[in-house]
Amino acid sequence: MALRRGRMRRLLYLSLFLSTLAHAQPRDFAAPASTTAEELDRAIPTLAREVLAVYPEQDTDTRLGHLFRLQLVTGDFSGALTSLRALRPLREAHSPVKGTTFLQYEVHAKARLAQAAHGTPYAEALRAAFQESFGALDDLTALQAAGMFRYDLERARVDLETAAEDARKSGRIPLPQALELVRRYQAHRAYQALLPESDALWAEDEHRRYVIEQDVLVPTPDGASVSVIVVRPRKATGRLPTAMSFTIYANAFNRTEAMRSAAHGYAGVTANARGKRNSPQAPVPFEHDGDDAIAVIDWVSRQPWSDGQVGMFGGSYEGFTQWSAAKRGHPALKTLMPSVPVAPGIDVPMQGNVFQNFFYKWPRYVTLDKGLADADYFDGARWDALDERWFTSGEPYRALERLDGRPNPFFQRWLKHPTYDAYWRKMIPYREEFARVRIPVLTTTGYYDGCSLSAMYYLTEHLKYAKDANHTFVIGPYDHIGAQHASSDELRGYRIDPVARLDVEALRYQWLDHVLRGGPRPALLKDRINYQVMGANTWKHARDLNGVSNDTLTLYLTPAPTGDAHALTTQPPAPGTVLRQRVDLKDRSAGRHYEPENILGTTVDTRNGFAFTNEPLTEPLELNGLFSGRLDFITNKKDFDFSVVLYERTAKGEYFYLSYLLARASHVGDRTRRRLLTPGKRQSLAFQSGRMTSRRLETGSQLVVVLGINKHAQSQLNHGTGKDVSDESLTDAKVPLDISWLGGSRVDLPVWKKPLPAASSVSVPAK
Secondary structure (H helix, E strand, C coil): CHHHHHHHHHHHHHHHHHHHHHHHCCCCEECCCCCCHHHHHHHHHHHHHHHHHHCCCCCHHHHHHHHHHHHHHHCCHHHHHHHHHHHHHHHCCCCCCCCCCCHHHHHHHHHHHHHHHHCCCHHHHHHHHHHHHHHHCCHHHHHHHHHHHCCCHHHHHHHHHHHHHHHHHHCEECHHHHHHHHHHHHHHHHHHHHHHHHHHHHHHHHHHHEEEEEEEEEECCCCCEEEEEEEEECCCCCCEEEEEEEECCCCCHHHHHHHHHHHCCCEEEEEECCCCCCCCCCCCCCCCHHHHHHHHHHHHHCCCCEEEEEEEEEECHHHHHHHHHHHHCCCCEEEEEEECCCCECCCECEECCEEEHHHCCHHHHHHCCCCCCHHHHCCHHHHHHHHHHHHHHCCCHHHHHHHHCCCCHHHHHHHCCCCCCHHHHCCCCCHHHHHHCCCCEEEEEECCCCCHHHHHHHHHHHHHHCCCCCEEEEEECCCCCCCCCECCCEECCEECCHHHCCEHHHHHHHHHHHHHHCCCCCCCCCCCEEEEEECCCEEEEECCHHHHCCEEEEEEEECCCCCCCEEEECCCCCCCCEEEEEECCCCCCCCCCCCCCCCEECCCCCCCEEEEECCCCCCCEEEEECCEEEEEEEECCCCCEEEEEEEEECCCCCEEEEEEEEEEHHHCCCCCCCCCCCCCCCEEEEEECCCCEEEEECCCCEEEEEEEECCCCCECCCCCCCCCHHHCCHHHHCCCEEEEEECCCEEEEEEECCCCCCCCCCCCCCC
16 A cells, blocks of 8 residues: 555656646747738737747746737737836846837837727827827937837848748747747837838927928038038027038938937038039039038028037048138137048048059949939949959059949049149148147047048147147047947957947037037046057046057067068067068969958968067067057169058967058158159168057967068059059069068067156165
8 A cells, every 4th residue: 555655656746747847848839831921910929829828938138028029919019018118127227228128119009009999090099109108208319219210121021931931841830939930020010010100200200309401502602502401409499509510421311410419409510512412513522621611610600590609520521521621710610529530642542642442432422413322332242343353454553444434533533643742732731730720629530440540640740730739539449430430349350348338429419518518528538648458448548649658669570590480579680681572563363451351360361471470478568559660671663562560469379450551662751752762772661550559468469560562452553663653554563573671670569568666765874
């Protein structure tokens, strides 16, 4: 009997265990029978109800994130609203923007609830729900929330049908796949209902918040006109300072930027370059923008809503237009905030006096019509093919237009000015003209911004000619987009330090508030130069560029006796040391690009060049500033284009790209005048990179310098004859480029070393 009772007890325990296990294990679910809309509308709500019955998730955030979607799909709109409102504070705990997470689904649920409960037509119910929910937001939050109505419905439909087809093939699907299928269905069906109504809803909301003047034509002194968008907060009761951008990029973003400024309490003005939008003239890049910007500033200052103060902002081309306006000056122009600013003749269409192919396609992009020629510009395969066709053909650089088969008059015009001559100098301040820029300037750029060269040019020239200039500089691990909008947590394979995260658009209005309204100086701007030390998770601040380093590490380019393990040494190599290089300019196989594609990599490219590496560091080293150096050499040519790329090789063997220089030998030291080399003669080039870096190198790391000749399909090819490089062709490449790099060649690296503690004072007893 006891044995029987024991067996029954064990069977009972086993039954309870299996029952518990069955409930604990996620089950699988029947998949839709087809991908038709009718079948999905039948099958997915059924699937959602089955999932709801057994959904096991315990984490509150994750559970609510799935729950509201399941409830929307099953028609439990009241439950979905409860779940959404419980989820929102969890998702926004660390966000500066409050009250908007999944707000589009909240208004959709409210509309469906009113439709189900009272028979209210969806469009009418949605309008009431939208006004209740979005109407309660302040202007800035509402502007930020507008992005949640941008949705590619067709792509979502394809993705939904693809997911449904994958499920159908399986027959039965596990819980994660079921949840994903419900998510895709819920989002698509919600936006399918929302989008047809959204434009009218946002238009009503914007009209309630703002006074918007579209395409006002502002006359210029020479008889042209500029198209201007003005957006003002409707609730404003007095005159306002103006936040203004001036751009050649005519697109929907122009209106958004003006509205963003209005949401911050400014009169927002976006002016397009002449010839853009409804300006009747033909577009012309660079040449008229400074004068036209001044005409717009003058017009703004005379408007009844203006308090007479204009602050300019914007990135890339808009950074250039600010400096172009500052060159001319106007009493109403009170501050500039140029982000990643272009400097014509400095970084585009050439850098180091070397013309760049990527800028060949740009003039067509901005001048073909009143808007932007997106399809033409973003046809990457076409442009890559043109680069390769030119490079392999051996044709002169000027032949790009002929090989393209379409006119490109602006690029041809630029090729006529290969030095930084009067054509370029009239566009932005030049030399002593920088001293006249007395208004506050805030520049933002990034170590990996393509325009960091020009940002640094504006800073150094401004401080050179006006030592007390009110110029503040912010730089960190950002690219061209991040340094004018918001940083990316991961950039080209490098995960930036948490402290480096930066919202440039938020900084913009802190700066304008500071200058135009007497507000506090933004907390980040503790001194003139504000830079993030990569790898150290810290910001540092200095009065000028000299203050970012306190020592120089000089490393000599020392050739290996044999092989290619060349060294960076603290002592120069023995007298007479030579590293010989031959570059066959007739060879048009793929060559090394001067700037690495990724920040972190496992190899370095030494085609047409050499890599030099120092011994592993025995202690951490902080590298801050602009590297420089000197190249001693003998060559058989009158000119060549070269690059110097700086890396850290970590103890793990990864290469961390730090900075680079691209230069034409005949223009090193003077971009305004070409000084040809003397073949067969020993000579030197003293160079300095215009691209700042800041990085903490750890013990065990090594510095790597790659010195190479610039020869590839993406920029001019200098054959060294001394003729205009744009006229040189394959017939000029018969003789290879020979260079003997001599033992005095070196790089000078700006470093920060902790100062030694002061010597203690010791009293000596009197005898």
